[in-house]
Structures are given as C-alpha cells and as structure tokens.
Amino acid sequence: MRLLALLLHRLAWFIPTLLGLLAVTFVISRVIPADPVALVAGETATPAQVEALRHDLGFDRPLPVQFLDYVVRLVRGDMGTSIFTRRPIVDDLTHRLPATIELTLAAMVVSVVIGIPLGVLSALWRNSLLDHTLRVVTVSGLAIASFWLGIMLQLLFAMRLGWTPLNGRLQGFPPRTITGFYLLDAALTWDWTTFGIALLHLALPAATLAFPALATLVRFTRAGVLDVMQSNFVLYERAMGLPRPVIIWKYILRSSLTSTVTQIGLLFGILLAGAVVTEAVFDWPGIGTYAVNSILRSDYNAVMGFTVWAGAIFIVVNLLVDVAHSLVDPRERTT
Amino acid sequence: MTNIWFVLTRLARDRSALIGLVLIGGLILTALLAPVLSTHPDDVFELHPSERLKPPGPAHWLGTDRMGADVYSRLLFGARITILIGVIAVGAALVIGVPIGLVAGYHHGWFSDLLMRVSDVFLAVPQVVLAIAIAQTLGPSLPNVILALSVTYWPWFARVVYAETRSLQKEVFIESTGALGASPWRLTVLHVLPNIASPIIVRASIGMGFTILTAAALGFLGLGPPPPTPEWGRTIAESREFLPDAWWYAAAPGLAIFLTVMGFNLLGDGLRDVLDPRLRRGTARDG
Secondary structure (H helix, E strand, O other): OHHHHHHHHHHHHHHHHHHHHHHHHHHHHHHOOOOHHHHHHOOOOOHHHHHHHHHHHOOOOOHHHHHHHHHHHHHOOOOOEOOOOOOEHHHHHHHHHHHHHHHHHHHHHHHHHHHHHHHHHHHHOOOOHHHHHHHHHHHHHHHOOHHHHHHHHHHHHHHHOOOOOOOOOOOOOOOOOOOOOHHHHHHHOOOHHHHHHHHHHHHHHHHHHHHHHHHHHHHHHHHHHHHHHOOHHHHHHHHOOOOHHHHHHHHHHHHHHHHHHHHHHHHHHHHHHHHHHHHHHHOOOOHHHHHHHHHHOOOHHHHHHHHHHHHHHHHHHHHHHHHHHHHHOHHHHOO | OHHHHHHHHHHHHOHHHHHHHHHHHHHHHHHHOHHHHOOOHHHHHOOOHHHOOOOOOOOOOOOEOOOOOEHHHHHHHHHHHHHHHHHHHHHHHHHHHHHHHHHHHHOOOHHHHHHHHHHHHHHHOOHHHHHHHHHHHHOOOHHHHHHHHHHHHHHHHHHHHHHHHHHHHOOHHHHHHHHOOOOHHHHHHHHHHHHOHHHHHHHHHHHHHHHHHHHHHHHHOOOOOOOOOOOHHHHHHHHHHHOOOOHHHHHHHHHHHHHHHHHHHHHHHHHHHHHOHHHOOOOOOOO
C-alpha cells in the first residue's frame, strides 16, 4: 500500500513537470519568434502559403487556446509533419529511437562495467599510481568535447588504422526486425556475422559517449567507497579483527554501491544529451542525427518535436530511477 | 582584500587548482593579446587560396585551414569568443538565478513553489536539448547562443541559492537580525547573500566550463556564430571534410576547448576545497 502511495506521489510530480516542459517548448516555438508560422513553413514558402498555413495550424487564435490545442495534439502523438521527410515527426522519431537506445545502453554498459570497478580500486588504493592516473582520466573525461573525441577516434581507428568502420550503424542488410536493436536481433536470429559487423560499428560511438559518463561514475564510486571506509562501523569491524576481504566485499561494497545505483540512473541524462552530438559525428541513424539534420535543413517542426520527445524521455527515465531507487533503498520508502 | 589574498594563496598550494589558475590565466592573456601573439593577425578573416591546408611548419605553427588562414592565429581570436560567451552567459544566468533562488528560499508560499517548479523543469531536461531549440528558433548568431545558454543555465544557480538560503534561515544570527526588525530586503542582501557566496562562486566556475562545452557543441552543430567567425566548435565541424590529411585543422581547436574547460573545472574543484570546508576533497567527498 505504501508503495502505491509512493508511486502516486511521484506521478503527481511527473505530470506537472511534463506540462512545464510543454509550456517551455510552447514559449520557445510560439511566443519568442517574430512569426512562428514562417519558421514552420520553411524558407521557400510564399506569403500566401504562410497565411494559409497560419489558419490551418490555428496560429491566428489566442495564445491560451493555442497552448491547450498544443497539449492536446501532443498527447494524441501529433507533432506535425516534417517539411523534409514529409512524414509525421512522431513516426520519424519512433523509427529512429531504437538506434539511439541501443547506442545509449551500450555506452551505459561500458561505463558501468569499467567505471565502477575502477572507482572501487582507486578508493581502496588511495593515492597510488592508479588513483592518480584515474584522476587525470576523470578530469579529462569531464573536460573533453565529445564531438571532438569522436572525430579523433575516427581519425585514429577508422581512417589511419582501419580497425573499425568510419560511421553508420551497419553495412548491408539489417537483421530481421524483432526488437529494433541490431545486436539483439542478430543474436536472436543466430546471425553472428551481422552481430560482429554491428558491434564494430558500435565500438567508436559507444566509447565516445561512454567516456564522460565513465569519468562521472569513477568519481562517485570512489567518493562513495571512501565515505563508507571512513565510517564508524568499518572502524569497528577492523578493530574486531575481521579479515580485510570480508570487510571490503561484505560491508563496504554493499553499502557504498546503493548510492552508485542512483548515479547510473542519472547517467542516462548525460548519455542522452551526449548522444545528440555523438550521433551527428558518427552518422548514427538515431534521433540525435535526426535533430541535427533538421537543424541543417531548417526543419523547424522536427527540431521542436525532437526537443519535446527527448525532454519527455528524460523526465520518464527520472521517474523510473526515482521509483527504482525507493524500491532498492529501504530508507527511502518511509519518506 | 585580505580575503582574496587568503583564497589565492590557498589555491596556489593545491596542485590541481594551480594548474586550473594557470590555464585560465593563459586563456585570458591569449584573448587579450591575440593581435600581438598571433603570427598572422590579418589572416583571420581573409582568403589565401594558395596557402590552403598547409601542415604545421615554421611559417604556420599549427598549419592552415581550408581558407588558407593560419590555424594558430584563428585559435587565438577564437579564445575571445569563448571567453565572451562564457562570461556573459554565466553572468546572465547568475543575475537571473540568484535573485530567484533568494526570493524562493526566503519566502515560503505558493510563489516560491512555483519558481522552484519552473527551475525544476529546466533542470529535468539536458541543457543542450533546450539550447538547441532556442538557438534554432532565434537563428545562428553570437548573441543568440549566449541567450540560449543563459536561459538554460540560470536554474542551477537558483537551485544552489535556494537550498543554501533555506538552510541558513534556521541559523540564530539570521533569526535574531529578523527579530531586531531588519527588512526582508536588508536581511537577504546584507546577511544571507554574503554567507552563501562560496557555493555561488564554485558553481560559477564549474558553470563556465560546462557552458563553454555546450557552446562549442552548438557551434559544431551549426547553431553558433556564422563563418568566418573563428569559433572553436564550428572550426572543428569545418575541418571534418579534410580528414584524415589535415589532422591539425581538427586537433588544434579541440585541444583548446579541452584545456579551457579543464582549467575551469580544476579551479572550481579547488575553490570548493578552499571556500567550502564541508565539501573538502581528501575527506569524505573525495574526487
């Protein structure tokens, strides 16, 4: 029962936040520009076309009515039509979403699998050579422009060494669509050649995207483990003469890694934001590349559709992380 | 004055903060002295077809770009744009965010809740996503990039100031000043604000790095100041079609962004250690 109350409580914040996001995008797209219709119509539209579109879109009505209409349309999944692909923007984005999620998840796996052990090691061996090296790596990870890192990786591994493909998601035919994730689909259909090719295509963009997230994770894990190591109960266990491996594995890691779990959820945000630019560098056919192409073609509706879409995904993920965290951490459940 | 001196000497003792100070000092000097330090100051906006894509050498330290302009000289002038974007955008975010945080933190009521909910919406979405939407709406130019960045960054200041103000309200000296009859205005500006300056300064330093990184990304996506402005992010985007041969063209501006952002991050970490002993590195929140 308490869980249900918690879920309702979180949902009660979720809907206003989502409406807030829509209000912000509404202001950006309808109130700020001098003539929003001209933006939507594109640069080639004639004045008569613009006027016709103004009436069609209902932009000649009062702003509050427009906002209501905007929200209702979005709830129905109508984001308008792309002036370039001539398809509903929702279809374009839905079609491209699996590619973005596959890339984001791959980067998440890389950063978690590498970042957490490194963070733990660097806390256990504090002020060792490893710790100092890792500090340089984490400081760099948060300072490097991901698009530049991506280009440098392409330069080295794809152009000079020829180990990986330069860009794209796959050469040749994609595996039969089951989930939309190429790696998973290839594995499910037992097509290991395609799996290998897809993995090679994924390597550089995933590494690029993972680097800043990895740096964040190393920092947090290290801080969390150090925090617990200096706590009274660990001091007590040491004084009681418990063997070091038992203290580390059974007590320190277990209590320090719960907070890291929340961090993993927050990472999704860093990764999603990074994906926009990383996808553009590697021509990865996800929603980031779609947004960038729409910017270049001045496809205004598509850019705004992307903003709403990405923002909404982000808010949903935050909600899920919140709920998951309360399930994992019993202390949260009482609040 | 003694306070500033105290902070500076403490910063100089911290190795990474010192590196940060040196990097930022270098950046500021570079920006100020760009016409003096550059080897080809006139090249920045001019076309020299015969000099296109020359590798680094004695005449062009970092090679030349697709226009035949000296990459090194353009980099120096680009530092001016970077500083301009960072300082104005973070400054504007500060001017918007701090008062909002103070008001929302000091007063309890629906208006405070509303202000914080609005800032939560901005914090709930990655900065670059909203900045893309705003920059695209307004069109690519330097003032619009700055506007997009400040509009999306103020909630960070509002958050910090709000939390600090709320916790400070329980302090006895604030309560007693209020009991002595100080107006809310006097209380917040003369008593609350000076006591929460440290976290604001730390946030501003880290925010500079973050904002410069986002600005470079906007430039890379074509939403920054239009060519021939020597903006670093755009330069990297321009260089892509000449890879892998003209590697210097892409490598140089990326390194410049890296060193700049690292400078602000290291300084921010160092400032946090010196100004906010509760969060000192080396104890619990090591990093």
